[in-house]
Amino acid sequence: MLDTEWSDSWRGAFRIELRAEAIGLAWRGWPVLPGTYPGAADSTESGSAWTEPVPAHEDWRQRIGAHPQQVAAWWTGRPYSLLVATGTMIDAIEVDDSLGRRAATLLRATGHPAPIVAMPNGRWLFLTTSTDNVPSMLTANEDVRYHGEGSYVPLPPTPFQHGVVHWRVKPEIWGWRLPAAEAVHDVLERALHGESAAPASAQPVFAAGSSAV
Structure with a gap:
C-alpha cells in the first residue's frame, strides 16, 4: 500500500x-x-513525512496507559496507525520470516502458541509478558530485535507500505493471555538452532496468572 493509494474512502x-x-x-x-x-x-x-508507523506525538511516553475514552478521542478524526508500547505489561521479539515460521511451528506443538503479528515487510512479532532478562543468543543476532522499555510495535490493522499488519495468531484465541517471555525466548532459541519439532514433554508457555483482560 503506497501513500498515493490512500483515498478518502x-x-x-x-x-x-x-x-x-x-x-x-x-x-x-x-x-x-x-x-x-x-x-x-x-x-x-x-512534520516529517511518513515512511513507517511511529508514534504520532513526541510525548508518547507520557501517554502510555491512557483511559479508553482518551484513546477513542485520539482516533475520532484521523486514521492513526495502531501502536502498542512495550516494556510495561507487554514485550515483543521481532524476527524474520524464516525464523518466525520455525518458531511458530514449535509453539503450535506445545498446544499454547503465543500471539503473533506479521508485518508486510516480512517481519514477525512474538508478543510476551515483559521481562528484563533476554538471552544473549537473541540480542546478539542481527535478525532478531527485542522490543522492551522505550519501544513500541504496530498491531493490526495498521497500514504499511505494500500491505497491512495482520495477526498470525490472534490473542483472543487463547483468552487474551500473554505467554511467559522466558518460554517464548526458549522456543526462539531452539528455532535458531534449527529445531523443527517440540519435544513430547513440552510444557504450556503461559505465565501463571498471565492475562491482559
Whole structure:
C-alpha cells in the first residue's frame, strides 16, 4: 500500500476499524498509542513525512496507559496507525520470516502458541509478558530485535507500505493471555538452532496468572 493509494474512502474505513481495535485493546489494559499513517505528513508534531508507523506525538511516553475514552478521542478524526508500547505489561521479539515460521511451528506443538503479528515487510512479532532478562543468543543476532522499555510495535490493522499488519495468531484465541517471555525466548532459541519439532514433554508457555483482560 503506497501513500498515493490512500483515498478518502480508504482512510474512512481504516479509521473506523483502527479506532474500534484501539478502544478494545485499551479496555483490556493494553498501552495503545496513535501512530503516523500514509499520506499525512502533518500527523507528527515534527512534520516529517511518513515512511513507517511511529508514534504520532513526541510525548508518547507520557501517554502510555491512557483511559479508553482518551484513546477513542485520539482516533475520532484521523486514521492513526495502531501502536502498542512495550516494556510495561507487554514485550515483543521481532524476527524474520524464516525464523518466525520455525518458531511458530514449535509453539503450535506445545498446544499454547503465543500471539503473533506479521508485518508486510516480512517481519514477525512474538508478543510476551515483559521481562528484563533476554538471552544473549537473541540480542546478539542481527535478525532478531527485542522490543522492551522505550519501544513500541504496530498491531493490526495498521497500514504499511505494500500491505497491512495482520495477526498470525490472534490473542483472543487463547483468552487474551500473554505467554511467559522466558518460554517464548526458549522456543526462539531452539528455532535458531534449527529445531523443527517440540519435544513430547513440552510444557504450556503461559505465565501463571498471565492475562491482559
